[in-house]
Amino acid sequence: xxxxxxxxxxxxxxxxxxxxxxxVEIVVLSSRGLPWRGEWAWTMxxxxxxxxxxxxxxxxLAAYEAGRWRSALVGVVMPSARRRILGSLSxxxxxxxxxxxxxxxxxxxxxLITAVSSPTDNFEPQILLLGFLKLVAYxxxxxxxxxxxxxxxxxxSALIIGYGLxxxxxxxxxxxxxxxxxxxxxxxxxxxxxxxxxxRSLLLxxxxxxxxxxxxxxxxxxKSLRPIVVALxxxxxxxxxxxxxxxxxxxxxxxxxxxxxxxxxxxxxxxxVGNTTQLDSWASQIERSVTILSSSGLQFPSKYEEPAxxxxxRNPSVGELFFDPxxxxxxxxxxxxxxxxxxxxxxxxxxxxxxxxxxxxNARYWLSHWMYxxxxxNMGGGEVDPTVVAWMTQTPTSQQDSWVRxxxxxxxxxxxxxxxxxxxx
Amino acid sequence: xxxxxxVHHSFRTVEALIDVSFKLQPGITGxxxxxxxxxxxxxxxxxxxxxxxxxxxxxxxxxGSPHPRxxxxxxxxxxxxxxxxFEFFEYLAWLRKIPNAETRNAVHDALGWADLYNRRNVKLGxxxxxxxRRMAIAQSMIGRPDLLLLDEPxxxxxxxxxxxxxxxxxxxxDDATILMSSHLVEDITALASRTLILHNGRLxxxxxxxxxxxxxxxxxxxxxRTIVHAA
Numbered sequence: 027x028x029x030x031x032x033x034x035x036x037x038x039x040x041x042x043x044x045x046x047x048x049x050v051e052i053v054v055l056s057s058r059g060l061p062w063r064g065e066w067a068w069t070m071x072x073x074x075x076x077x078x079x080x081x082x083x084x085x086x087l088a089a090y091e092a093g094r095w096r097s098a099l100v101g102v103v104m105p106s107a108r109r110r111i112l113g114s115l116s117x118x119x120x121x122x123x124x125x126x127x128x129x130x131x132x133x134x135x136x137x138l139i140t141a142v143s144s145p146t147d148n149f150e151p152q153i154l155l156l157g158f159l160k161l162v163a164y165x166x167x168x169x170x171x172x173x174x175x176x177x178x179x180x181x182x183s184a185l186i187i188g189y190g191l192x193x194x195x196x197x198x199x200x201x202x203x204x205x206x207x208x209x210x211x212x213x214x215x216x217x218x219x220x221x222x223x224x225x226r227s228l229l230l231x232x233x234x235x236x237x238x239x240x241x242x243x244x245x246x247x248x249k250s251l252r253p254i255v256v257a258l259x260x261x262x263x264x265x266x267x268x269x270x271x272x273x274x275x276x277x278x279x280x281x282x283x284x285x286x287x288x289x290x291x292x293x294x295x296x297x298x299v300g301n302t303t304q305l306d307s308w309a310s311q312i313e314r315s316v317t318i319l320s321s322s323g324l325q326f327p328s329k330y331e332e333p334a335x336x337x338x339x340r341n342p343s344v345g346e347l348f349f350d351p352x353x354x355x356x357x358x359x360x361x362x363x364x365x366x367x368x369x370x371x372x373x374x375x376x377x378x379x380x381x382x383x384x385x386x387x388n389a390r391y392w393l394s395h396w397m398y399x400x401x402x403x404n405m406g407g408g409e410v411d412p413t414v415v416a417w418m419t420q421t422p423t424s425q426q427d428s429w430v431r432x433x434x435x436x437x438x439x440x441x442x443x444x445x446x447x448x449x450x451x
Numbered sequence: 452x453x454x455x456x457x458v459h460h461s462f463r464t465v466e467a468l469i470d471v472s473f474k475l476q477p478g479i480t481g482x483x484x485x486x487x488x489x490x491x492x493x494x495x496x497x498x499x500x501x502x503x504x505x506x507x508x509x510x511x512x513x514x515g516s517p518h519p520r521x522x523x524x525x526x527x528x529x530x531x532x533x534x535x536x537f538e539f540f541e542y543l544a545w546l547r548k549i550p551n552a553e554t555r556n557a558v559h560d561a562l563g564w565a566d567l568y569n570r571r572n573v574k575l576g577x578x579x580x581x582x583x584r585r586m587a588i589a590q591s592m593i594g595r596p597d598l599l600l601l602d603e604p605x606x607x608x609x610x611x612x613x614x615x616x617x618x619x620x621x622x623x624x625d626d627a628t629i630l631m632s633s634h635l636v637e638d639i640t641a642l643a644s645r646t647l648i649l650h651n652g653r654l655x656x657x658x659x660x661x662x663x664x665x666x667x668x669x670x671x672x673x674x675x676r677t678i679v680h681a682a
Binding site: 034036038039097105 | 521533542587
């Protein structure tokens with residue numbers, strides 16, 4: 027059996043298919059750098075999401091093969107075949123194997139890259155199943171389209187229809203079950219929604235079966251199985267749609283738990299579970315900075331937290347970590363993140379008001395630049411606003427300390443109306 | 452054995468076969484007719500590729516097997532070019548549910564019959580026209596089918612190759628029921644013991660060639676007379 031499958035694979039010029047698919051896969055996986063490498067969820071989503079581009083290509087290949095095999099199937103293979111369903115599968119085997127191989131290799135590569143970063147979120151590979159089933163559905167689609175057309179025309183048609191479906195899937199309509207991607211996993215406080223994964227899987231399998239029925243009706247006039255298979259596809263589709271109706275279609279949902287892990291002694295730094303790859307680095311830098319700045323009499327909150335995606339349950343008396351979601355699990359915090367964090371000792375709703383509190387924002391800006399210059403006095407290099415540097419050089423230290431203490435205090439208590447940049451001495 | 456009982460088939464408004472009945476026993480039967488007479492439609496109905504609009508078609512095995520094996524050589528063939536001859540034959544044997552234990556011998560027999568054994572590892576795309584034709588017939592023989600349907604097996608061949616194919620067809624197993632269509636009277640004369648003549652979708656004559664012996668009339672003359680009479 028395996029030998030026959032491999033023989034059939036060889037008829038589809040697998041090297042060319044694999045090269046083409048690999049090129050597309052590499053473009054997708056490496057576009058925008060490797061931001062996913064600090065997080066399992068993001069990595070798996072990225073790997074499965076690559077099928078957005080590789081899926082239509084696989085459909086095109088399947089359509090091309092179906093067109094090429096058509097004469098042989100109609101004339102020689104199918105009439106005397108007793109394994110008719112397997113016979114009609116012949117053109118689909120090559121593209122499916124090539125697509126699956128590239129998908130597996132791409133996925134394994136990104137998983138290995140991510141493993142090096144020691145991510146701390148849960149390893150939940152369900153999303154990878156969706157990527158595979160999407161490939162299967164696209165192969166079936168191409169197989170059905172190409173079986174009735176010339177190879178090149180079939181391939182181009184399947185490619186256009188495939189990418190058309192990608193566009194349709196980007197909306198919230200009936201084709202949204204073909205969409206993969208959009209998760210930032212624990213950064214966004216998301217968990218895998220297993221119901222939605224199941225629903226999408228059922229819908230993808232139903233689509234593949236529907237295409238297979240279309241192909242089978244072309245090559246076989248045995249009608250006994252068709253009602254059963256159509257009924258199976260419809261049952262799967264209805265089952266999937268019912269689950270979507272009840273549980274939602276998005277394969278990610280807000281995590282039920284927003285627990286955090288904390289580090290630090292004088293000041294605690296807390297990050298969401300699954301997002302703690304750089305927690306030690308954050309804790310040590312915050313602690314060092316707080317130690318330096320405390321000499322000016324500044325009173326920092328005892329705790330800084332990574333904000334949860336939902337405002338509910340946010341404690342206004344704790345500081346808020348200022349971080350870049352794209353690098354939070356892959357790179358230690360930079361200096362700007364540290365001073366922005368320290369100058370945000372509380373989560374003040376006033377900053378998100380319709381009319382922005384310009385005075386308070388300017389005061390916080392000055393405070394963060396003052397902190398930067400205090401913590402890293404020798405760095406200079408244009409990272410600190412020259413106006414703030416000028417003020418620091420012209421103003422006595424005691425006067426500076428007095429202003430920063432008052433400003434930090436008002437930020438902690440969210441007394442934004444009292445905030446203003448210092449008056450030049 | 453193959454039996455057609457009042458078989459009727461049409462493609463939209465075109466009547467391809469009209470009320471055709473016959474019963475074939477082991478041996479070679481010729482199916483003679485002009486282009487468009489309905490020969491290929493009859494073949495495709497016999498192999499199960501088409502379903503008759505009316506009537507019944509029955510294929511039975513001489514061994515009594517509930518699943519008679521059918522071999523089919525279509526008029527025009529295209530093969531997956533990247534497969535070798537052996538791989539393709541093996542694949543066909545598998546699709547025809549020939550038991551694994553028999554597959555190797557079945558494939559070797561077919562290759563040997565068509566004198567393609569030495570080319571068994573050659574890719575199908577690099578075979579010459581004559582070899583492709585021999586292969587097309589040989590593939591239909593894999594697993595010693597109960598019913599062998601040969602649709603214009605000498606089409607497109609030069610005279611020398613046609614003679615070679617005829618010689619090969621003479622060596623087909625005696626216990627198989629073989630229906631060979633052709634519009635070339637000399638092919639039928641050379642191979643068949645019985646001839647069905649189709650004209651405009653109707654079976655106009657069913658004659659054993661022994662009936663013509665001693666009449667001084669050739670099959671060609673008989674065929675032309677029959678067609679003129681039917682018209």
